[in-house]
Amino acid sequence: MCTHCQSKNLEEIKLSRRGRIYSFTVVMQRPPEYYKGPVPYAEGFVELPEGVRVETLFTDCNFDDLKVGMEVEMVIERLHEDEEGNQIMAFKFRPVTSNKGGVIR
Amino acid sequence: MSRLREVAIAGVGLTRFDIYDGEKGHASKEGYELGMEAVLNALQEADMEWKHIQAAFCGTVYQNTGSGHQAIDQIGMTGIPIVNVENACSSGASVFRLAYQSIATELYDIVLAFGYEKMPRGFIKSTAWPIWQRYMGFNVQPANYAKGAIRYMEETGSTEEDFARVTVKNRKNGALNPYARFQKEVTMEEVLSSRMVAKPMRLLHCCPLADGGAAIILCSKDKLKSIGQMVTVAASILNSGVYGSETGGTGTTYGGGSVRIHEDLVELSAKQAWEMSGYGPEDMDVVEAYDTMAPGELWDIEKLGFCKKGEAPRLLREGALDINGRLPVNTDSGLMSRGHPLGATASAQIVEIYKQLRSEADLRQVPGDPKIGLAHSMGAGPNSAITILKR
Numbered sequence: 001m002c003t004h005c006q007s008k009n010l011e012e013i014k015l016s017r018r019g020r021i022y023s024f025t026v027v028m029q030r031p032p033e034y035y036k037g038p039v040p041y042a043e044g045f046v047e048l049p050e051g052v053r054v055e056t057l058f059t060d061c062n063f064d065d066l067k068v069g070m071e072v073e074m075v076i077e078r079l080h081e082d083e084e085g086n087q088i089m090a091f092k093f094r095p096v097t098s099n100k101g102g103v104i105r
Numbered sequence: 106m107s108r109l110r111e112v113a114i115a116g117v118g119l120t121r122f123d124i125y126d127g128e129k130g131h132a133s134k135e136g137y138e139l140g141m142e143a144v145l146n147a148l149q150e151a152d153m154e155w156k157h158i159q160a161a162f163c164g165t166v167y168q169n170t171g172s173g174h175q176a177i178d179q180i181g182m183t184g185i186p187i188v189n190v191e192n193a194c195s196s197g198a199s200v201f202r203l204a205y206q207s208i209a210t211e212l213y214d215i216v217l218a219f220g221y222e223k224m225p226r227g228f229i230k231s232t233a234w235p236i237w238q239r240y241m242g243f244n245v246q247p248a249n250y251a252k253g254a255i256r257y258m259e260e261t262g263s264t265e266e267d268f269a270r271v272t273v274k275n276r277k278n279g280a281l282n283p284y285a286r287f288q289k290e291v292t293m294e295e296v297l298s299s300r301m302v303a304k305p306m307r308l309l310h311c312c313p314l315a316d317g318g319a320a321i322i323l324c325s326k327d328k329l330k331s332i333g334q335m336v337t338v339a340a341s342i343l344n345s346g347v348y349g350s351e352t353g354g355t356g357t358t359y360g361g362g363s364v365r366i367h368e369d370l371v372e373l374s375a376k377q378a379w380e381m382s383g384y385g386p387e388d389m390d391v392v393e394a395y396d397t398m399a400p401g402e403l404w405d406i407e408k409l410g411f412c413k414k415g416e417a418p419r420l421l422r423e424g425a426l427d428i429n430g431r432l433p434v435n436t437d438s439g440l441m442s443r444g445h446p447l448g449a450t451a452s453a454q455i456v457e458i459y460k461q462l463r464s465e466a467d468l469r470q471v472p473g474d475p476k477i478g479l480a481h482s483m484g485a486g487p488n489s490a491i492t493i494l495k496r
Contacts, residue, residue: 022256023252023253023255023256023259024252024255025248025251025252025255025303025304025305025306026301026303026304027242027245027248027251027302027303028300028301028302028303028304029245029302029303031239031242031244031245032230032244032245033230033239033244034236034239034240034242034244035239035240035241035242035244037242041242043241043242043243043248044252044255045252055238055241055243056241057241057242063304068255068256068259079240079241080240088240090240090241
């Protein structure tokens with residue numbers, strides 16, 4: 001449902017895999033629950049050309065290099081392994097270093 | 106609004122905000138005991154007896170079922186309605202507003218609004234984030250402010266030193282506040298060398314947790330025991346999320362949001378508060394801004410309309426926000442020394458404005474006979490609450 005006008009007449013659109021960092025932080029302390037990944041970790045908002053901001057983890061990056069406006073691309077990566085040994089996958093963004101699109105690893 | 110009758114504050118009560126775990130020289134108290142203590146203090150100051158209270162609203166976040174009942178059970182169950190409110194960090198302002206409304210509309214004459222909390226330790230756990238966001242590690246409150254701070258720095262040119270200066274000012278005020286958890290000043294160097302929690306937020310940019318209670322008794326003017334120094338409610342506003350603000354705790358910070366924000370929640374509250382009170386920012390003599398994290402105070406006073414965007418760091422540097430400045434902000438330290446018992450915090454902000462307007466703030470009293478003051482709180486949800494009091 002559209003939270004602006006409550007219309008159910010919605011259309012799915014394909015979003016760009018690339019965008020720019022709107023804001024970010026490097027978390028130095030383990031979150032209170034659920035998150036099982038490494039600490040410190042970087043997360044923040046990526047603004048896509050369609051005008052949507054996605055909150056995301058950042059990967060494949062040097063924390064000190066992250067900057068507002070930096071071009072980043074989406075990748076699918078392991079988030080953690082659950083208790084039954086399943087690999088839980090998630091979207092993340094990494095700095096653009098080549099002209100290839102996001103890859104599934 | 107012309108059909109609402111005027112509502113006065115009869116009395117206020119606080120506990121010392123502290124850690125009540127019985128360890129390292131701290132007293133051991135249950136949360137409901139802190140609530141009870143605050144209520145009894147407010148009754149005494151109002152020169153009223155418990156039997157005069159016609160309804161009670163209690164704000165808590167982590168105290169389980171019947172939080173108000175737990176506290177009031179220790180004072181006396183008199184058959185009055187007790188309503189418990191959880192509205193995250195704005196709980197204490199939300200109960201104030203309910204009490205205000207029930208008197209302004211002449212449903213009751215004397216109503217109790219209070220909040221208390223005995224806090225869990227460590228990072229604040231919150232169900233305000235969807236579970237997938239918690240798995241992704243987005244549920245760290247200092248990190249939300251950190252993202253807001255990075256954005257604020259980018260847009261205004263403000264610096265980590267500006268944020269540290271908020272802590273230094275508020276901890277200095279806290280040293281004059283016997284109810285604060287910390288009553289010790291800190292230096293710029295101490296703030297800027299404290300442990301990094303979520304870049305660029307350091308430990309001393311974060312308010313400390315605390316346990317505590319705060320109570321306010323509101324009444325119609327004819328029920329006041331004394332009309333000397335009478336303080337009345339000029340506005341009581343609460344807004345919850347607007348389109349464009351994120352779900353969850355992240356909606357409480359600066360410039361975030363999954364889509365571009367159409368109307369900022371704090372700016373919306375301010376607009377309504379000025380409309381309801383008939384005042385403007387230039388009329389405020391003392392302000393409690395929301396400083397759960399140091400930079401929050403800066404963008405808060407900008408969004409409330411006290412200065413233009415990006416100007417708050419300069420006002421702070423020039424001393425305008427000091428107790429003897431032209432816009433004293435967080436005279437009791439705000440959350441920064443007082444600490445943050447979630448359910449009690451927003452009530453305690455209102456208590457400080459009340460004390461300032463009655464010249465009862467002792468060493469931290471704003472000079473020049475302040476007559477009008479404003480308290481603003483935020484909360485996960487998001488929520489934004491403004492209370493304006495006048496004498």
